Amino acid sequence: MSDQATPLLEVRGVAKHYGPVVALRSADLSVSAGEVHALLGANGAGKSTLVKCLTGVTRPDSGTITMTGRATRARSPMHAARLGLSPVFQDPALVPDLTVAQNLRLTGSSVDAVRSQLAAMDLKVSFRELVGDLPLPILRMLDLARALTHDPQLLILDEITAALPSDLAERVFDVMRGRRERGRSVLFITHRLAEVIATSDRATILRDGRDVGTMVPQEGGEARIVEIMLGPEAARAEAEASERDEAKLPQAQAEAAAEAPAVLEVDDLQVGGVRGISFTLRRGEVLGLAALEGQGQDELFEALAGQRKLEGGELRVAGKAFRPRHPYDAIRRKVVLVPPDRLLALLPQRSVRENVAAPLYNTPLRWGPINMREEGRRVQGAVDALHIDMRAARQVRRLSGGNQQKVTIARWLASGFAALLCNDPTRGIDVGTKRQVYALLRELANDGGAILFFSSELAEFPLVCDRVLTIYGGRVTAELVGAAADEGTLLQAMHGLELDEAVA
Amino acid sequence: MTTVPAETAALEFRGAAPWRRALRLHGWTIAVWLVLIAMVPYWRSLSEQDFKFDLQALAIDALPLCFAAMAQAVVVISGGIDLSIGSLMGVINVLSAREMVDMSFRQALAFSLLLLVLAALASGFTGLIITLTRIPDIVVTLGMLFVWQGVALWIMEIPGGGVPIDFSDLALGNVGSTVIPKAGVAVFAALLLLWVPLRWLRPGLALYAIGSNRNSAYLSGISVARTRVGAYLLAGLFTGLGGLALSASSGIGDPNSGTTYTLNSVAAVVLGGVSLLGGVGGLIGVIAAAYVLTLSKIILLLRGTDPNYANVYQGALIILVVVIGGLLTRKTRS
Numbered sequence: 001m002s003d004q005a006t007p008l009l010e011v012r013g014v015a016k017h018y019g020p021v022v023a024l025r026s027a028d029l030s031v032s033a034g035e036v037h038a039l040l041g042a043n044g045a046g047k048s049t050l051v052k053c054l055t056g057v058t059r060p061d062s063g064t065i066t067m068t069g070r071a072t073r074a075r076s077p078m079h080a081a082r083l084g085l086s087p088v089f090q091d092p093a094l095v096p097d098l099t100v101a102q103n104l105r106l107t108g109s110s111v112d113a114v115r116s117q118l119a120a121m122d123l124k125v126s127f128r129e130l131v132g133d134l135p136l137p138i139l140r141m142l143d144l145a146r147a148l149t150h151d152p153q154l155l156i157l158d159e160i161t162a163a164l165p166s167d168l169a170e171r172v173f174d175v176m177r178g179r180r181e182r183g184r185s186v187l188f189i190t191h192r193l194a195e196v197i198a199t200s201d202r203a204t205i206l207r208d209g210r211d212v213g214t215m216v217p218q219e220g221g222e223a224r225i226v227e228i229m230l231g232p233e234a235a236r237a238e239a240e241a242s243e244r245d246e247a248k249l250p251q252a253q254a255e256a257a258a259e260a261p262a263v264l265e266v267d268d269l270q271v272g273g274v275r276g277i278s279f280t281l282r283r284g285e286v287l288g289l290a291a292l293e294g295q296g297q298d299e300l301f302e303a304l305a306g307q308r309k310l311e312g313g314e315l316r317v318a319g320k321a322f323r324p325r326h327p328y329d330a331i332r333r334k335v336v337l338v339p340p341d342r343l344l345a346l347l348p349q350r351s352v353r354e355n356v357a358a359p360l361y362n363t364p365l366r367w368g369p370i371n372m373r374e375e376g377r378r379v380q381g382a383v384d385a386l387h388i389d390m391r392a393a394r395q396v397r398r399l400s401g402g403n404q405q406k407v408t409i410a411r412w413l414a415s416g417f418a419a420l421l422c423n424d425p426t427r428g429i430d431v432g433t434k435r436q437v438y439a440l441l442r443e444l445a446n447d448g449g450a451i452l453f454f455s456s457e458l459a460e461f462p463l464v465c466d467r468v469l470t471i472y473g474g475r476v477t478a479e480l481v482g483a484a485a486d487e488g489t490l491l492q493a494m495h496g497l498e499l500d501e502a503v504a
Numbered sequence: 505m506t507t508v509p510a511e512t513a514a515l516e517f518r519g520a521a522p523w524r525r526a527l528r529l530h531g532w533t534i535a536v537w538l539v540l541i542a543m544v545p546y547w548r549s550l551s552e553q554d555f556k557f558d559l560q561a562l563a564i565d566a567l568p569l570c571f572a573a574m575a576q577a578v579v580v581i582s583g584g585i586d587l588s589i590g591s592l593m594g595v596i597n598v599l600s601a602r603e604m605v606d607m608s609f610r611q612a613l614a615f616s617l618l619l620l621v622l623a624a625l626a627s628g629f630t631g632l633i634i635t636l637t638r639i640p641d642i643v644v645t646l647g648m649l650f651v652w653q654g655v656a657l658w659i660m661e662i663p664g665g666g667v668p669i670d671f672s673d674l675a676l677g678n679v680g681s682t683v684i685p686k687a688g689v690a691v692f693a694a695l696l697l698l699w700v701p702l703r704w705l706r707p708g709l710a711l712y713a714i715g716s717n718r719n720s721a722y723l724s725g726i727s728v729a730r731t732r733v734g735a736y737l738l739a740g741l742f743t744g745l746g747g748l749a750l751s752a753s754s755g756i757g758d759p760n761s762g763t764t765y766t767l768n769s770v771a772a773v774v775l776g777g778v779s780l781l782g783g784v785g786g787l788i789g790v791i792a793a794a795y796v797l798t799l800s801k802i803i804l805l806l807r808g809t810d811p812n813y814a815n816v817y818q819g820a821l822i823i824l825v826v827v828i829g830g831l832l833t834r835k836t837r838s
Contacts, residue, residue: 077723091720092720095720097784123517129525
């Protein structure tokens with residue numbers, strides 16, 4: 001029996017520099033046995049760096065890490081697993097060109113053990129499948145199952161729910177509860193505060209590479225967490241900003257929007273998994289799309305943005321037929337996409353300015369010098385509107401995830417758009433930036449833009465949307481008023497279940 | 505009806521049908537072998553020689569390229585590329601021809617084992633430079649191309665030397681009185697001894713893993729650096745075999761004998777279905793591709809095509825096959 005007072009994991013003053021960039025200043029963390037412990041913080045607060053130090057991906061510059069009182073320093077992720085620390089990383093650790101079975105052989109994991117872990121989560125996957133053919137959420141679950149076969153004393157989940165639909169996320173929470181019941185611990189990293197409140201015993205919050213507080217998340221709730229996460233001054237500014245946003249959203253506006261002219265009409269669209277979707281996106285509205293993973297939403301976005309050929313149905317932009325065969329066709333009609341993977345849209349090695357200005361030069365037949373002053377003016381306008389942090393603006397890949405996402409939106413701000421298609425724009429970005437994105441989308445809609453908004457985080461819909469459509473099996477299953485789109489109702493409609501008349 | 509949905513309905517992921525997956529994994533290899541077989545009737549209709557003799561000539565002609573292509577395939581699968589294969593083959597060729605000229609068969613055999621080790625170490629050294637300095641493969645191996653070229657000229661300035669008759673006999677002729685050429689057996693023996701066992705063990709998986717995605721491979725606990733050096737070591741072994749094949753088939757040493765093999769090995773690798781991005785393909789298809797390239801050259805020669813045009817045809821053939829293959833692959837994927 002270990003002493004009750006000795007925590008399972010004790011981190012003291014861990015620091016890490018990458019060249020001149022300080023990723024972790026000095027972080028303390030203490031996880032007890034049988035505890036689900038959340039690690040929170042804005043993007044760039046040092047969460048991932050701390051995980052990398054714990055699991056031997058990088059060496060900390062200083063500080064101590066002890067497991068049940070003994071000093072521990074993992075040399076590699078595999079070594080960490082032997083020490084009882086099994087990580088599930090943000091990047092999938094499965095090799096795409098090998099089958100699942102080969103991947104398991106590679107790490108020396110037992111096929112039967114992984115299979116039974118999957119079965120315990122009610123999942124069935126063919127192990128002869130190539131990993132590259134499997135969807136990302138399934139890969140995350142495989143990673144998790146593989147980590148569980150070590151029966152680790154501390155399971156580390158680095159933003160595992162970011163790419164998971166809610167039904168799979170629910171299974172992860174079941175696993176976390178199961179670990180706790182067996183006296184094992186979980187270090188849970190997420191941006192979704194509701195998940196923390198639902199699952200975690202304690203939460204440690206990082207800010208600017210330091211731990212700024214450990215708390216019981218159920219006491220104080222989301223507001224308290226955000227306050228600690230953002231720091232006292234930022235929190236006050238945030239609160240004021242969100243109050244302003246709420247004031248900008250009068251209830252009458254939704255009704256007025258119904259009369260607004262249609263920007264994008266989708267009529268019986270069929271493409272890939274989409275089997276006949278119709279809706280009208282109007283000027284001045286944010287139309288939400290809610291769906292579980294793989295219900296056709298990605299194909300819908302790709303078709304609208306000109307990346308995929310329609311198999312049936314019709315599209316109209318401003319009343320005129322719209323058949324994009326290339327993103328250029330869509331952009332010319334001012335239908336523009338913010339894709340789920342930011343790096344797909346960005347030129348990672350180039351500057352913020354070039355990234356924002358790129359769509360201004362997509363007409364190759366227009367010759368002549370670039371009007372630098374005009375470009376600069378437009379880019380500056382977009383950068384100011386989005387509050388993009390320009391300190392690392394020379395290469396977009398050096399920006400934090402949230403800032404990168406702002407750049408993908410800023411380019412359409414600079415070039416002008418009629419319909420903005422946002423496919424999961426808040427994936428993997430911190431709470432503060434998320435709020436800025438919500439406010440921005442509302443503002444753009446209020447200024448006459450039309451916005452289609454998909455998110456894997458259900459709590460966002462009532463905050464952002466005027467209306468919400470739920471999609472299941474490639475069809476629209478319900479249309480909800482934004483304010484009525486609470487998580488329970490959405491989940492029900494997303495599973496294709498009938499809704500109570502009063503709600504719909 | 506406001507019941508909460510069942511949270512944990514069993515979820516099963518079903519992917520492509522098994523035949524489709526098998527086709528995707530092995531389709532290219534099968535197709536290259538079919539292309540090779542399809543060329544045979546045309547080849548026979550042009551040639552007036554005995555089939556047994558012709559087959560033997562093809563096997564000997566293709567032998568050095570087969571080994572060079574296998575070496576290249578190993579490196580490319582691991583996510584690199586080796587431009588020094590041809591010139592290292594040249595070094596082994598001149599070194600063996602200079603030293604073996606007065607040796608007995610047994611001494612020559614022992615010496616060729618030494619040369620294989622030397623080739624593996626030389627190539628492994630290249631791999632070590634690449635992993636230690638983190639300079640891209642293409643840059644380091646381009647440099648080594650010139651280094652080995654110089655070394656070959658330093659060892660032997662003009663073509664000369666020789667190997668014992670018995671040593672040449674290892675590659676020439678047929679197995680017993682059968683139609684099977686020894687040179688063909690040598691290729692498949694090397695495949696079975698050096699590659700097949702590895703393919704099914706962890707080091708082989710690691711090779712594919714680092715070529716497929718270095719980060720995932722690292723997170724899976726693989727030492728990327730060690731595996732890369734290992735890939736170059738193995739490639740060096742195949743390169744050494746290629747150099748010895750040059751000596752056995754030509755009977756002499758020539759410092760420039762290896763120069764064409766570097767780019768031809770890349771051609772065979774591409775034709776054989778190994779992705780230049782790494783992680784995909786195998787050696788069996790690459791061997792077929794080496795034979796296809798050699799046979800197409802023989803066919804053009806039999807037709808009396810100007811050798812200068814022959815290269816044009818061969819280049820066009822490579823592009824054509826890869827384009828058609830790419831289109832078919834895309835079809836089976838969707």
